[in-house]
Amino acid sequence: NVDYAGEIRNGQLDCGFDTYFGISASLDMPPYVYIHDRTPTEVATVEKAFFRKGPAGKSFEAVDVLPEFTKQAVNLIGDRSAAAKEGTPFFLYLPLNAPHTPIxxxxxxxxxxxxSDYADFAMQVDWTVGQVLEALDKNGIADNTLIIFTADNGCSPAANIPQLQAAGHEPSYIYRGHKADIFEGGHRIPFLVRWPGKVKPGTKSDQLVGQFDLIATCADLLGTKLPDTAGEDSVSFLPALLGTDTGPIRDQLVSQSINGSFAIRQGKWKLALCAGSGGWSPPRPGKDDHSGLPEFQLFDVSTDPGETKNLSAEHPDRVASMKAMMEQLIARGRSTPGSDQANDVPIELLKPVPNPAKKKAAEPKKK
Structure with a gap:
């Protein structure tokens, strides 16, 4: 009993945006329609399957989404540029459907x-970025615009990684694993910034940052103090952008795999609180046998960015101290200074991993 023509609440307009154009979720999740502000641009009256079958608008086609997003972004820049020149800035958030599935x-x-189609799709993303940059230039606001280009995770196996590797392209570069994993290949992502007159072209930063640091960075940029209940894990990296940083911006950073396994970085050390990948590459939880594997994985990512040597046995004190730090962060509900916060859900420090052999043995025999 879904009203596909109804007004949408608790969406982007309820989170501070003036206008919204997009889709309801990832492009592999129905309903397949465009949404403008609070209303679908057409009612989902048919069923289509771009990846998962579900309700769709009659004219909606997955192949049209990236060009449409590009057009909408370019048009918004044109519409807002005159006011921007007069002192009314704007913020454009452009999350792309590419190169995610459907490819x-x-x-x-x-x-x-x-x-491959995936590589073609990635090239089309480059074109989209070029269209946005060109629109800023054409409207005369490029020199006063901060641009951040980044990604949400490492390369997905849906890209057909062996095919890319055969063509001489290593999508995870030197890092182990890919999307969904606790390993660096699941979390090391591009993060490019252009800000004329503020960020020196061609510079690089070795600061440890995560995308959750964007909220504190934007607040810092605007001279706004975050309330104690917002951005509990966010640290401003504005000094790194401006080149005024004189030391580490943060002393630790927490990440998670798709099954909820934790990893914590502290300086050159990374402790994965799981025996395998926690994700989609071997050893996979619930798929591969983890018996005999060390409970924790400790890596020196300064000398071993590919996470090839587990040092947990050689440095038990380091493992214990980083595990204790992770426990403290969970107990406090935050990793930054401020009052303790309640976690949204109960949190398990160590995720139970079912033994696939025992699981199979427990399954009823087919007659």
Missing amino acids: VPSPEWKGKSGI
């Missing part, structure tokens, strides 16, 4: 890479 490069981009 659907536009016809004019198919075959461009000479490798």
